Amino acid sequence: MPSLASVLTPAELKGVRALGAEDLEGLLRIVPNRYVIPGALRALQDVHEGEDVSAVVHVVSARDRRMRSRAGSILEVTVTDGTDRLVLTFFLQRDHLVQWHRSRLRPGERIVVFGTVKHAPGPARAERGELPQIAHPRYEIVGEDDALLREAMRPIPVYPLRRSTKQSTMRSALASALPHASEAVSAIPAAVLAAQGLPALEQALHLIHAPRTADDIPAGLSHLVFEEAFVLQAIFAQRRALDARTPAPALEGAGPLQPMLEERLPFTLTGAQRTVREAILERIGRDHPANLLLQGDVGSGKTIVALLAMIRAVDSGHQAALLAPTEVLAEQHFRTITALMGDLSRAGRLDGHPQATAVRLLTGSQRTAQRRETLLDVTSGTAGIVVGTHALLSDPVEFAALGLVVIDEQHRFGVDHRRRLRSKGPAGGSPHVIVMSATPIPRTAALATLGDLDILTLDESPSGRTPITSFAVPEENQAWEQRMWSRVGEEIAEGRQAFVVCARIEESEEAPPSTLELDGLSPPETAGAGDAAGEIAPRGVEETARRLAARPELAGARIGVLHGRMSSEDKQQVMGEMVEGRLDLLVATTVIEVGVDVPNATAMVVLDAERFGVSQLHQLRGRVGRGEHPGIAFFATRAPRGSAVLPHLQEIAGTTDGFALAELDLRRRGSGDLVGEVQSGLGRTLRFLDVLRDAEAIARAREAAFAVVAADPELEREPALREAIAHRLRDADPRVERS
Structure with missing residues (x-):
């Protein structure tokens, strides 16, 4: 393949390199985030205010006038399809743009226009002869050539952008690269490609970057999806083959x-x-x-x-x-x-x-x-x-x-x-x-x-394990918030114990803003609270412990604190006091998320629960109800009424099936790096494959890849697959064997 620099303009080169493309094949493998798909052609008489329209029309007239409050002109082009008329309105700062549009939109010219009808005439406007308008429409000149009309109705790719790159620049770059698609090399062996009924890579790239219809898009992506799954499964197959050749001690001892x-x-x-x-x-x-x-x-x-x-x-x-x-x-x-x-x-x-x-x-x-x-x-x-x-x-x-x-x-x-x-x-x-x-x-x-x-x-819980009941608590409802702490106090009064979990150690320093993009990983134990403007600062362990000591519902409770900045000796002492029952309530960070076993703990409050991942909340509530008494967990939030936080927390609170929550978590945060160093963030690992959506493709790729590796363990007959594996692993430690 020729170099990027020999095919692209400097502006295009800057834009594609910002996206990580190192060569033309890498550029061709950058897929659109989405597509603008024109709607079915409609008659203007059937279009109402606020609706998107795709219509074939003829230009009736065009006129321009200077804008009063700022520099530039307004160009108004009246069009008709024989059933009704419409005004296309352009706000143009430079005179040469006015002339360019007027030269294209001459009376009688046949065009296809796309846009949203922003206002339709009411009775008074109709009396004055005002027409519906589309501001800054997209249009294509098609003349009387139906082939041009079909071309204009094709889906338009919308690519990811970095820095100041324009969408038009990316589209131009891909248009320049697409003639070289025949030189791209697929990692899928020809026999596997044929058996799977997939389009060849060249065809797939054309379907992705220049689809004729919306149906072309998934057909093109099917190649890249299967290829990614196939390369990953080939890596796994090679590792299993290596394991079969690696000695290990046979642990067959029978006693005592x-x-x-x-x-x-x-x-x-x-x-x-x-x-x-x-x-x-x-x-x-x-x-x-x-x-x-x-x-x-x-x-x-x-x-x-x-x-x-x-x-x-x-x-x-x-x-x-x-x-x-x-x-x-x-x-x-x-x-x-x-x-x-x-x-x-x-x-x-x-x-x-x-x-x-x-x-x-x-x-x-x-x-x-x-x-x-x-x-x-x-x-x-x-x-x-x-x-x-x-x-x-x-x-x-x-x-x-x-x-x-x-x-x-x-x-x-x-x-x-x-x-x-x-x-x-x-x-x-x-x-x-x-x-x-x-x-x-x-x-x-x-x-x-x-x-x-x-x-x-x-997939079976030990007999006698008591259930955990969970509730999402909007703290703006003072009655609910008070009842939450009363419930914790009741558990303590019965001789049982409780946990309160905070997202921060201290509240005095700046902390990153909260997010609903929950990723399931423990937040760093930093001393921070000052969020971005408009954000509610998360509560810290030390301050929360002092506040709880003053709550009447918890009067007399023995309260301890636990977080990652404490010394090992102090952490051991606090956990020992909790296990031995010398503390009634422990205020902690997520250091208690997994493994902590206090059978007498029956209540938990997670403050600022929206700051924790799905699996984190499930793990945290698993710290209570581990003994003979049932557990209760509260996911408390100060998020404003009407936000997406409360329904999200209610969904978690209402589900105790860890596998169902794991699927929800996976949809929210991705699965982590599969074979390299990174452990979270789907975007860092999978470019085309969705492990839930593409389950069937994964199964097919696994069967095919294991068969290929079994027949040719070193992939000597499959240099493209061998190269794809090396490329996939190039950023990982070469000594790394498995995830």
Whole structure:
């Protein structure tokens, strides 16, 4: 293909490069945001005020006059289609534009006109002979040539723009590039293209950029949609093929810790937990790495299933690591695991079981002596299970025989983070990997976003789990707001506990404006509140705790605070006080979003709830009602009456199905980077593919891509596909293996 500079004007070149196009093929793959599609041709006598019109008319007359209040002229062109007349009005600042339009719109000229009728004559205007008008219409001269008329009725693409680029400039650039569409190369092999019944890439690009009818547009996009899905699935297929060639320890140990732990569990596993556990044990018993996604709704019991798998690793003479995104969650996992295992977790201690292993915690804020002792146990193999944060990824951490990695809340980690932990496996091999997600992923989305992982779903809640009732509360309704706090006070008076969640730590500094473009990720724990003009500043933890202490509904309540700027020791102390019942109410940021387990907590208030993502709100309310008493959650908002906030929060409050909420979340925020570093924002990853809309295309692409890779693992016969994969991965760390 020729270079961009040799085909485009300087203005066009500036505009397309601002959109990231590096060559003509990249330019041709920039698709319109939308199209202006002319409506069906109508008779003028049938058009009413405010309606859009497409009509074939003849010019009757044209006259221009100077504007009184500003420079320029008004050009008025009267047209007719034989049923009625219409005035086309142009407000033109320069005289040469008046002359240009007049030279085109001569009496008798046949044109097709598009626009909105801004005012139709009332009775008084009709008496004066005033006609309906269209201001600044779009028109095309068609003469008596019906071919020109058909051309004028084609959809008009509306392209994305950056900087000061004009839409006309982008359209001109694409018109200049389109003759070179035959030189664009598709990543889809010819045999697959034929089997799928898709248009060739050259044809698809013409259908996208120069459609003749509205039906051409989806036909053209079908190629790019399938191609994108096909490239992603080929990446996943290659990774699975690599896994099949990579050695991993076969974790087949039969005891003694597993049966002893199961005997001590204070509950009975659900049928789903037993089924998923057996599937995991079968996969990690193979001699090549298992890569599993363990997903389930809030409270479905993922942690115990993961723990049973980690115990299998220890029984097999290997180590297991559990990676959590925050220190609070890591510490919670550590407490949960050691509580469930009891003396089975105290190897080397007087109160330990003779066949116990050691469970160790490793975080970045540990004191030097404690960290050194933990690292020694990890390196020597004394620690069979290691729970930690990003500190587990640091170079000094060397495992004696790492056989299994469990990653909690996998969407919080970049893929390179996970890859570094995988590299700590036995020499020349890889540990098995289980990634857990408490944010359920719709199946088609999971196939597109985590296609190289085997998906295991816990679709059953443990028996005895109490329901959570949720309400959206508009705080401008003072009666509702007061009742909300009274309800929290009633729970505390009954000896139970509550959480209040804030979007900020402090309210004293500037914070980014709120948005309804909820993305499901935890907002940064910044000390901020001053939003853009017109925005309501979010409330902070410290100030909220002081305000709540003064509320009569909460008189006498023991209130604590928890946020990410606190030291590890302080966070541990506060959570300990909450778990032990020495606090009645904890005001916190989203550090409590996942993993925090306080069975006696039954009430939650999320302040400024519109600032949290769909999955966040679902996760947060999952922190209450974890014991014998039912939970209640309030999503409180100060958004003004009539905004979109309250219906949105009511939709979340009224839905407890995590998979339904996950689909809503996916529609709002996108699925994150699928194979590279970025973890959120659909626009950064998928250009053409919609993982919900294009479920059927994803399934077809997956089947086709896996067949192609199975027949030609290195894609030696498919250089275009190999190049497309390299291009897709060029910004990712070359060591990254999977999402």
